[in-house]
Amino acid sequence: MKTLMKGNEAISQAAIVAGCKAFFGYPITPQNEIPEYMSAAMVNAGRVFVQAESEVAAINMIYGGAAAGVRVMTSSSSPGIALKQEGISYLAAAKLPCVIVSVMRCGPGLGGILPSQSDYFQVVKGGGNGDYYTPVYAPNSVQESVDLTIKAFDIADKYRTPVFVVVDGTLGQMMEPVEFKPVTPYQIDVDSFATNGQSGKRGYRNMVNSLNLSAIGLEKSNFELKATYDEIRKNEAMYESSVKDGDEIALVAYGVPSRIALNAVKALNDKGVKAGLIRPITLWPFPDEAFKLPASVKIVLVCELSMGQMIDDVRLALNGSVPAHFYGRTGGVIFEPEELVDAAIKVVGGGK
């Protein structure tokens, strides 16, 4: 049965359905509906909710909960994610699974509370110290937010890694009908790593640690992480594409802006400009596959609510095959389909 839910609340309920046992968070707009929902729902479900004293404390409570071997989640928005970055680096290094939701707002600095995609770099390119990546899911509807949040818990457990779900403020705040299907969670081997105070029962003690003062030892850990990241790159990239042979331009957008870009693509086709849309669903691993384009496509237009961040990965994926142009609005301004149509016609014209 479908129910009408706000994006942030749907993400919260998805975590509960996925078997999230503890939520640790700190208030920040525009994600407050998540800790608010969890403060009642987790307690009613007999699970753990703690409002931490800071984002820094919250991510370290996540580190503790994940170390104890249960499914844990935190949520925040861009400046709060900045504060969590050290903890995320520790989680990645210690191979601890968890889900982190970022409801992006605009920056830099305190910025504003309106929707934005200016924290693509923050979640895709790390931000914490050291050589690490985190899988990043970027849904474009409330239903997909639910499905990808549930998937994020499985991916976190399967690869023993922190996983991001990123939405912009629009998706967090808007209501759409959603359906929750029964979930069969990935079964993680808790005894193999968890420091849950059961050394007596399991017969050996576990350690959760990211320190290694031996150069050779630490390099080995980095190689192990790299092997995991290579597996994730091979198996987990997700995208949608409507680009077909005969199209002259491909628009690229993720999250809610991809829905605006879809309208622009329809309008372009109505005007006789043959266009398709590529929508990365995972931002890391980036879906390079989607950028093996038909020979008819002469130009790519990347549309983001930022000054141009994902375009770097698009250019790497294109590897010089065709030029990539950019159209973006920021500061909380959301582009209209007509703006994208105009920008596309301009670059297609320029290409000719």
Next chain:
Amino acid sequence: MAIIYEKSKGLTERPLTYCPGCSHGIVHKLIAETLVELNLLDHTVAIAPVGCSVFAYDFFNCDGVQAAHGRAPAVATGIKRVAPESIVFTYQGDGDLAAIGTAETIHAAHRGENITVIFINNAIYGMTGGQLAPTTLVGQKTSTSPFGRNVAHQGLPIKVCEMLAAIPSSYYLERTSVHDVPHIRKTKAAIKKAFQYQVDGKGFSMVEILSGCPVGWNVSPVESMKFIKEQMMPYYPLGVYRDGGAEI
């Protein structure tokens, strides 16, 4: 021949990495003996800080987690809340607990988290080479207070027990010292009491232990014990600052 003394089963076979004359070894032994005597070792999780005791997870013979600098009480909160049947303790120095991690310390106490904090106060940053700590005494010279701690410039040293005593949900707070055998025995009794309170579900317990750092202080081990007694104890009075079990 009868064995009259052996290393506590609460410690692993790993040789301690601390400097000669350092108090960490004494306190490690007291905690290890306590965990064995109270029969807690097989369900305990030790949280190591950033600082000299960063390798504590290698030494205590139980589950161990290495936490980010200052965040041990938050990590302990995460573990204890999802595994309430476990015994969780943090082992933290003055820089970790009373500078970068002050917020985590105060809020864990305010929430009445049912954890035990072992706080090593040696008035200096040992691992990084002897810099000014929040607990460095007035006039004490360190590598970043070469003219001695000056109240007008660096303020007064933080008294952690006194500060946490203002928090009603701090169940048990005691300051002890390990500068001589009678005080080591009192410290052991305090540690035991703190863990017993956690077993009984009483909430936040902390033992602050005045400890020596001869290398960081640039004195001999014997002089470091004298420094604790003559310099530290007058500013950091020993005693029980809160004991929920003793109040009726």
